Amino acid sequence: MAIIKQAARQTLGQLIGANNPAVTVPDDSQRQYAWTKKEVDIYWSDIKKFKTARDGGKDSASEYFIGPIVTITDKKVSTRSLLDGQQRLTTSTILIAAIRDALWNIGSVEGSSTANNLHRDYIARKAGRRDPMEYFLVLSLFDRDFFRDYIQDWNESTGRCPGVERATRPSHKLISEAYSNFTSKISAELSSYADDEERLDWLDGLRECLINGLVFVEIQTPTSSDANEVFETINSRGKDLSTVDLVRNFLMEKSKSETEKQRVNDAWRVILDGFEKREEIERFLRHFWVSRHGDVKSHSLYSTIRQNLSHHFNRIPQSYGVGAFSAELEAASNRYIDLINCNTGDADFDASLTEIKSLSADALYPLLLAASERRSYTDLQDLIDASISYYVRWTVVGRRESTLLEEKVFGAAKEVSAGAQIDSITSHICDWIPDDEAFRADFMEASTPKSSQSRYLLGKIEAYLRNTAGVDEVVVANSPIVHVEHIYPQKPGPEWRLDEHEAWVNRIGNLTLLNGRKNQSMSNLPYSQKSSIYDESILLVTAETGTSRIWNSETDWWRVEGIMERQEDLAALALNIWPSGKRWN
Incomplete structure (x- = not known):
């Protein structure tokens, strides 16, 4: 059983800030930053709703509980190692940085001063000119340098971070994407206000919500083994922590x-x-x-x-x-x-x-x-x-x-x-x-609703036909100028739609390849109005496998028999392209 020293209510400002011991993600545990746009958007939506309710004076909106975190603390609580909660604290710090930069970009003396104070109080500061930088949230070795360079090492004279570290890891890219996401959302909110006074008020209200309204429960444990046990127990109930x-x-x-x-x-x-x-x-x-x-x-x-x-x-x-x-x-x-x-x-x-x-x-x-x-x-x-x-x-x-x-x-x-x-x-x-x-x-019966699989099958057939004919190879796989074409269209007009549309539209015999940008309006026309495109195609799977059999020129109507006939011919080719086990035995 894990030993828990105490579980204490903490606001964000009490967890990360100038008057509190730094929160450090130890190098021998934890994961990297992992929140994608989906999680960041949900976080922003929750904060925005909380701010609206809090601004409206609702008693129920005085605090927003964001969940537990797990730390290893010494007896005097002078050091705190973070075992669970990194994603929420990192994202909150990124949002504070976005607020800081929005304040600075207003361009007023008050905006710049408030930005500097916010940075010193909740992101990083120096006690003296020659003292080292004190960071209030210290990430593990895999993200630490990038996070400092992109978020924490802010120049109070220029209002910018160095930005010299390259985003070499997935977590680095997610950090920069989260910052850009918040910056865009804040900019959109500020655009609705007429003057700088209103913008400063809105940003100050957002800061207040985060620093004093965002509430955690800090579960303090004395050792790493206790923390790991609590950590795994919490994360076994959700998808917050990955297997890696x-x-x-x-x-x-x-x-x-x-x-x-x-x-x-x-x-x-x-x-x-x-x-x-x-x-x-x-x-x-x-x-x-x-x-x-x-x-x-x-x-x-x-x-x-x-x-x-x-x-x-x-x-x-x-x-x-x-x-x-x-x-x-x-x-x-x-x-x-x-x-x-x-x-x-x-x-x-x-x-x-x-x-x-x-x-x-x-x-x-x-x-x-x-x-x-x-x-x-x-x-x-x-x-x-x-x-x-x-x-x-x-x-x-x-x-x-x-x-x-x-x-x-x-x-x-x-x-x-x-x-x-x-x-x-x-x-x-x-x-x-x-x-x-x-x-x-x-x-003979196959349908391939997945475009990627259709493209692969038809591309291999094209390569086989060209190899057999001894003509120059055309690269089909992953080519941006080659697309899968439905001969009988995916979305025909009512006057051209077969009664058993779903049964035939994705049959392999009804599919071919065309080079050039896909033209949806052209693709949905009857065969008679696009037959020349097939006849003149440089792709053999289109020009030489009998696409015309799918259209009856005498009745001006589709031939499902033609789809079956063409599919039978393609099946004969497929036997050689994807051979049976006898080829290797």
């Missing part, structure tokens, strides 16, 4: 030396710098674990990792510790980044990775991650190509249960990590690929 953060906290808790803690931080620095989005880090952690241990669902990932690693870390003597796990995680993250960015250095393998990305076939990454630890990318070409055929035949065209594919692929990844031969795993995948008869039957 919980895993890092757990590793810090289990570290037996400063060297091990530094090893964890080194690994996390590589991970944070390597991924562009926080969601990618979450996905990597799950795929890393799956690649070694088989399937585990996202909601139970942390508890599974904690239980498994605790078993290893608590052994005496210890044969596998925090340092070894952190090193493995770091090495895997570098390979995973190469995989999702299609940047392994092997042109053929990267082309196949581009296909996986186009298909959003994330289920294949754990297998490739496990295999890439054992063999070179060149040696994995058959494995990745067979996996793509399996995914396309089973999931994209066959619409079979995707969880069955994941179960098999995740199991194969675990076998590779345990020492199975790559050729043997490739052979297993080949056995799972639906045969030609099943694939042809599936393709």
